[in-house]
Amino acid sequence: MSLLDIRDLHVTYRVGGGGLPAVRGVDLTVHEGQTVGLAGESGCGKSTMAGAVLRLLPAGTTITGEVRLAGDDVLTMSWGKLRAVRWSAASIVFQGAMHALNPVRRIGTQIAEPILLHDAKATPKTALRRAGELLERVGVPAWRAQSYPHELSGGQRQRAMIAMALACSPKLIIADEPTTALDVMVQAQVLALLAEVVEEQRVGLLLISHDLSVLSASCDRIAVMYAGRVVEEGPGHELFTAPRHPYARALAAAFPVIGDPVSRRAPKGLPGDPPDPRELPPGCPFHPRCPDVVADCREVDVRLSAPDNGRRAACVHTGGVR
Amino acid sequence: MKTARSIAWARRRVALGAFWQGYRRDREGLFGLVVLVVFATVAIAAPLLADAEGLSLTKATGPRLAPPSLAYPFGTDEDGRSVLTEVIWGSRISLLVGLAATVISMVIGTLVGIGSGHFRGFGGGVLGRLTEWFLVIPYLPLAIVLATVFPPDVPRIIAVIIVIGVTSWSGTARLIRAQTLSIEERPYLERARALGGGHWHQMSRHILPNVMPLVLANTTLTVSIAILAETTLSFLGLGDPLRMSWGKILDNAYSGDVITSGAWWWALFPGLAVVLVVRAFNMCGRAIERVLDPRLRELA
Numbered sequence: 033m034s035l036l037d038i039r040d041l042h043v044t045y046r047v048g049g050g051g052l053p054a055v056r057g058v059d060l061t062v063h064e065g066q067t068v069g070l071a072g073e074s075g076c077g078k079s080t081m082a083g084a085v086l087r088l089l090p091a092g093t094t095i096t097g098e099v100r101l102a103g104d105d106v107l108t109m110s111w112g113k114l115r116a117v118r119w120s121a122a123s124i125v126f127q128g129a130m131h132a133l134n135p136v137r138r139i140g141t142q143i144a145e146p147i148l149l150h151d152a153k154a155t156p157k158t159a160l161r162r163a164g165e166l167l168e169r170v171g172v173p174a175w176r177a178q179s180y181p182h183e184l185s186g187g188q189r190q191r192a193m194i195a196m197a198l199a200c201s202p203k204l205i206i207a208d209e210p211t212t213a214l215d216v217m218v219q220a221q222v223l224a225l226l227a228e229v230v231e232e233q234r235v236g237l238l239l240i241s242h243d244l245s246v247l248s249a250s251c252d253r254i255a256v257m258y259a260g261r262v263v264e265e266g267p268g269h270e271l272f273t274a275p276r277h278p279y280a281r282a283l284a285a286a287f288p289v290i291g292d293p294v295s296r297r298a299p300k301g302l303p304g305d306p307p308d309p310r311e312l313p314p315g316c317p318f319h320p321r322c323p324d325v326v327a328d329c330r331e332v333d334v335r336l337s338a339p340d341n342g343r344r345a346a347c348v349h350t351g352g353v354r
Numbered sequence: 355m356k357t358a359r360s361i362a363w364a365r366r367r368v369a370l371g372a373f374w375q376g377y378r379r380d381r382e383g384l385f386g387l388v389v390l391v392v393f394a395t396v397a398i399a400a401p402l403l404a405d406a407e408g409l410s411l412t413k414a415t416g417p418r419l420a421p422p423s424l425a426y427p428f429g430t431d432e433d434g435r436s437v438l439t440e441v442i443w444g445s446r447i448s449l450l451v452g453l454a455a456t457v458i459s460m461v462i463g464t465l466v467g468i469g470s471g472h473f474r475g476f477g478g479g480v481l482g483r484l485t486e487w488f489l490v491i492p493y494l495p496l497a498i499v500l501a502t503v504f505p506p507d508v509p510r511i512i513a514v515i516i517v518i519g520v521t522s523w524s525g526t527a528r529l530i531r532a533q534t535l536s537i538e539e540r541p542y543l544e545r546a547r548a549l550g551g552g553h554w555h556q557m558s559r560h561i562l563p564n565v566m567p568l569v570l571a572n573t574t575l576t577v578s579i580a581i582l583a584e585t586t587l588s589f590l591g592l593g594d595p596l597r598m599s600w601g602k603i604l605d606n607a608y609s610g611d612v613i614t615s616g617a618w619w620w621a622l623f624p625g626l627a628v629v630l631v632v633r634a635f636n637m638c639g640r641a642i643e644r645v646l647d648p649r650l651r652e653l654a
Contacts, residue, residue, distance in 0.1 A: 086548055091474065118550035126548075131541040136563045145559065146549040178365075196549075 034100075035204045035236040036062040036085065036122070041097035043080050043089065043260075051094065052309050054080040056260040062204060062236040067227070069247030069268060070240045071283060072257035073306050078240045081257075082208045085238075086118050102203060119146045123197040125226075127209035129189035133181040139192050140164065140177025146199045166195040170225060187218035194225060198233075205229070206238045211246065223250050244280075245287045248272030253342075256280045259307055259317040262336065266343035276345040278322050316348070324349060376645040383641020389634035393627075397445040408439035409598055419617045429619035431603075432610040440603050441624050447599035448631070451515050452581035458519025459576055460526060464569055467530025468557050471538060482531065488524035497521045497583065501592040510594035518583045526572050533565045567646055574639030578632040585628050600624040 043055040055077040062068045070078050083089045085099055087106055099106040101121050126132035133142060143166055144159035164174035170191040181189060197205050207226060211219040227250055230237050241247055247254050251268040264277040275281040282302040304321040307313055313320055319329040328348050336344040337351045377383055407413050414434040422429045428437035470481035497517050504513040546556045587593050588601025603624040612620045
């Protein structure tokens with residue numbers, strides 16, 4: 033059984049009077065010990081997916097489809113069951129550790145928080161000791177449990193967030209842009225730490241990032257999202273080196289290759305902005321920005337092709353389903 | 355051995371020491387603090403400073419309406435009682451009622467404020483409207499009506515404390531609600547929800563510690579309002595008739611025709627006491643704010 037099984041997920045936010053479709057029919061599976069990457073621009077629905085897994089989306093949001101966490105459907109779960117499942121079945125490493133930590137409470141007590149909430153036998157004393165152990169586990173000295181968030185460096189804070197995510201030994205960890213606002217060295221350390229956790233504890237990791245190069249280095253599989261849908265899916269390295277969907281190609285090309293003078297002189301970007309989810313263009317939503325657009329693209333809403341060596345893409349050029 | 359607890363206490367001592375270092379440099383705050391200490395000492399040591407017998411109408415020994423003299427530094431009232439004795443004993447009731455009413459007011463204000471900021475939808479709406487309702491109702495008529503309809507078997511002084519407490523929380527509640535709304539949007543509250551924390555967990559562990567400085571700073575201002583309210587209610591004859599408070603002295607002076615008789619000392623000294631204490635609490639409150647708020651510290 034897979035840890036996380038998302039089937040035909042649709043999420044529509046309520047904005048003003050109307051609806052804003054942020055996710056429009058996504059399938060995603062994460063297995064034990066597997067790292068799955070989710071890539072895409074801001075506003076493509078990546079973080080909405082993370083919120084949907086633990087049903088953290090604002091009230092009034094319409095969610096349909098199925099989100100199975102170790103077999104249980106999160107979307108139909110009772111409130112009490114949901115609170116018990118949060119963090120003990122799946123935890124989140126939030127983006128921007130500074131803001132996800134309460135500035136007026138010590139690191140140790142904040143890591144102890146989920147332990148006290150979920151383990152009926154835990155006392156404040158044992159929970160604090162466990163918090164110290166968890167900090168050691170992620171490479172932060174245990175005495176740092178006494179510190180306030182502002183006394184830690186950016187990397188230490190992100191490590192503390194990972195320690196918190198491990199507190200209840202969940203089987204699934206969702207890391208929502210865990211390395212934004214960290215410098216490259218610290219970014220590499222944090223990613224290495226996450227990889228180590230996956231390796232040692234056989235957890236599943238859903239890694240969300242806009243940086244395809246980061247994902248290709250650490251993910252078994254990558255799904256690229258555009259306008260609320262997965263447009264390409266495949267093994268991590270392959271997808272980065274030989275992308276099929278024009279959007280994935282643009283994302284991969286956005287990172288210059290070191291030592292390659294061509295990419296330095298002509299950095300490739302993608303002109304235009306992602307479409308407004310309320311007014312999606314007809315046909316393929318990517319066609320106004322696509323360099324390979326043909327007449328069909330303006331009319332046919334292309335869906336993911338059947339798997340071919342574990343790879344799927346939603347493009348008329350690569351056999352996307354109409 | 356250094357346990358976590360002893361380290362925590364050492365840290366607290368250091369933090370308190372740093373606070374005191376900042377506070378003692380603030381002249382205004384220091385002056386307010388000295389005034390408050392003097393009044394508190396007088397209130398606590400009242401039995402040593404003035405004989406309680408001096409409050410009794412029948413046992414009064416002094417001349418009627420004597421101006422300040424060595425024997426009666428604040429003069430005497432219509433019944434020959436020393437105004438100094440009355441002011442000393444009155445400080446007990448005025449400070450006690452002021453502080454107790456403030457505690458009630460801060461507890462209600464903080465609970466309603468956090469609740470109306472945290473709960474969206476019906477519950478929060480009801481609490482928000484309740485706050486607005488208490489804000490727009492003229493304070494004095496409401497307090498008078500409440501004080502009048504209070505069950506007579508409740509000791510009068512308790513009644514006054516409760517009446518002041520339940521009529522003065524709305525400003526605090528609105529302030530705390532505004533701060534709560536801004537904290538609600540911070541990512542660490544989303545994190546608290548994600549790790550399975552319920553409403554009580556979010557409010558007590560994350561919102562309360564963040565609004566606490568605001569609550570404390572507001573307390574000193576509420577104390578002065580509560581003392582003024584006690585004086586007002588006593589002056590209107592709604593206070594405890596058996597206990598002397600500053601408002602009660604003013605009430606006696608007013609009904610004893612202090613103006614036509616020209617006995618200025620009868621009203622001046624209790625009035626000065628009220629002004630001094632209220633001013634001192636405000637000075638302390640502003641000094642605490644200046645010391646705790648880094649933005650104000652830079653300006654100083």
